[in-house]
Amino acid sequence: MVSGKVVGTIVSTRKVDTLVGSKFLEVRLFRNGEDTDEYLIAIDTVGAGIGEKVLITTGSGARLALDDPKTPTDAVIVGIIDETL
Amino acid sequence: MVSGKVVGTIVSTRKVDTLVGSKFLEVRLFRNGEDTDEYLIAIDTVGAGIGEKVLITTGSGARLALDDPKTPTDAVIVGIIDETL
Amino acid sequence: MVSGKVVGTIVSTRKVDTLVGSKFLEVRLFRNGEDTDEYLIAIDTVGAGIGEKVLITTGSGARLALDDPKTPTDAVIVGIIDETL
Amino acid sequence: MVSGKVVGTIVSTRKVDTLVGSKFLEVRLFRNGEDTDEYLIAIDTVGAGIGEKVLITTGSGARLALDDPKTPTDAVIVGIIDETL
């Protein structure tokens, strides 16, 4: 799993039917809590907002966090990070 | 998921039967909305054209966006990006 | 599979229901036994502590190490490394 | 999906039973049609020869191009590339 900070929202009007209603957030990934130059786009499930630190699951496991596990995605925000101890 | 700009069409006459009829587009990936030197080839599902900004799902999730989820691919264009907020 | 050293614990209060009770550890990855600047976050299954060397399975195989193989994760600590011969 | 040029054949006599009869080709990957220093090994399904440009599917989707989808591989050559428009 990876962590990062939400930096934007992707707006897509024309998309596959099974993605209608999904919120796509752009996330700048962390490396040991520090910003990197890597980004990914993930579907939000926890109401994450711009600037929040999030935990992301990628690959087939990501879909298991969604109501419909057949949603065509590969990355889902599965938690808000409070802190790293 | 990743985003990028469609830069070309891959033409393949001799291919596996289950890919006949698929449109293969070459996409130059973005990093936070800026061009990178990374590219991938994805099957189009939304009628994307050269120069359009697209949203791509990779891995097993990609196939879930296709009529036949047993299509042997690992990347599908699932949306056209209007803007990033 | 990859190996690394546990360097921290990720605390997330607001998360998807199926991750409640999971322990998220940040791991600094090794390359041939040496520290790298790559990190990942994995669910612990073996009681790993800070500073311990661990073996990690990623992707869909990771979930097979958990009691609930539908847990939405992509990385699990599957063993403590004693030594490399 | 990725593209590249076939540069060699991997010969393996001692291998798992379910790979007997598979042809393993080494492919030098392209980035936007240009050679890179990245390589992968893929099972051939289309009769690709040394020097030919090929289209490759990776991950679980690769196996869907094979007669036996339980073949233990992660990369399959699914087409010969004629040109990029």
Next chain:
Amino acid sequence: MVSGKVVGTIVSTRKVDTLVGSKFLEVRLFRNGEDTDEYLIAIDTVGAGIGEKVLITTGSGARLALDDPKTPTDAVIVGIIDETL
């Protein structure tokens, strides 16, 4: 699929039950037959020894080479490489 040379054995006493009995080998990956600085850890199925050149399947396909396809791994040595033509 990737290739490399076996450089070590990972010893793990405390691990998940379904990995008991598995042999974990550290492999230094090749790029076109030359050593790289990339490594991975894979379960052996073909009796590979230190210094041997091996062929590795990663991801969900790796498990298909094992007696128990539910083994929680993401990389398996599926063949010994004799030569590259």
